[in-house]
Amino acid sequence: METIAKFFGFLALGSFGATVMNFITKYIKKNFYQYIKKYKIVDKYFPILVTIFVKYHKIWGLMAVGGLLLHFSIMWTINGISITGIIAGCILGLQVLLGIYGSKQKKKRSGAWFILHRIISLLLIVTILGHLLFKA
Numbered sequence: 304m305e306t307i308a309k310f311f312g313f314l315a316l317g318s319f320g321a322t323v324m325n326f327i328t329k330y331i332k333k334n335f336y337q338y339i340k341k342y343k344i345v346d347k348y349f350p351i352l353v354t355i356f357v358k359y360h361k362i363w364g365l366m367a368v369g370g371l372l373l374h375f376s377i378m379w380t381i382n383g384i385s386i387t388g389i390i391a392g393c394i395l396g397l398q399v400l401l402g403i404y405g406s407k408q409k410k411k412r413s414g415a416w417f418i419l420h421r422i423i424s425l426l427l428i429v430t431i432l433g434h435l436l437f438k439a
């Protein structure tokens with residue numbers, strides 16, 4: 304059972320990583336793509352990365368929260384509460400709600416919600432790392 308719970312933990316972790324790739328893929332596109340697109344492999348595969356991480360950003364976010372809910376409910380039953388996990392989990396839940404709110408706004412990449420969405424991503428990296436290092 305613990306293996307399954309861990310699997311869902313890694314699913315949440317991997318999907319979270321994919322949501323952050325939204326930013327990284329766009330950053331590369333804006334700053335480096337013009338220089339590296341002359342390489343055939345980049346020209347062929349980079350647009351696929353954009354589809355995976357930018358177009359399907361919402362799906363990755365929802366998968367992260369789905370994995371978290373399964374991870375949390377199994378871990379809670381067999382191992383009890385993990386404070387570092389609860390902190391990371393609550394922030395992830397907030398982030399997903401904020402993302403849903405933002406995706407309903409007209410201007411998707413501006414305003415307070417967007418700044419907050421980016422800041423929370425950094426906060427999540429720290430709190431999730433904290434959870435992996437100190438599982439307590």
Ligand code: HEM
Binds near residue numbers: 316378382389390
């Ligand atoms: C963003 C949210 C979370 C992520 C990404 C996450 C991810 C993970 C991962 C990948 C592991 C396995 C670590 C390893 O095997 O070295 C783990 C372990 C664990 N998680 Fe989470 N977790 C999250 C939230 C939570 C929550 C809310 C709980 C509350 C019950 C929790 C409870 C645990 C426990 C008890 C372990 C330790 C299992 C052991 O003894 O090795 N996690 N988590």
Ligand code: HEM
Binds near residue numbers: 325363
């Ligand atoms: C683990 C959860 C999530 C994380 C860590 C996350 C992270 C991010 C980051 C870093 C950006 C900025 C990208 C940039 O700089 O352009 C962004 C943009 C955005 N996110 Fe999320 N996000 C999450 C979940 C969601 C969800 C569930 C939704 C909606 C259902 C969502 C909707 C959006 C929208 C609409 C944008 C702006 C437009 C775009 O870049 O696609 N996010 N997110």
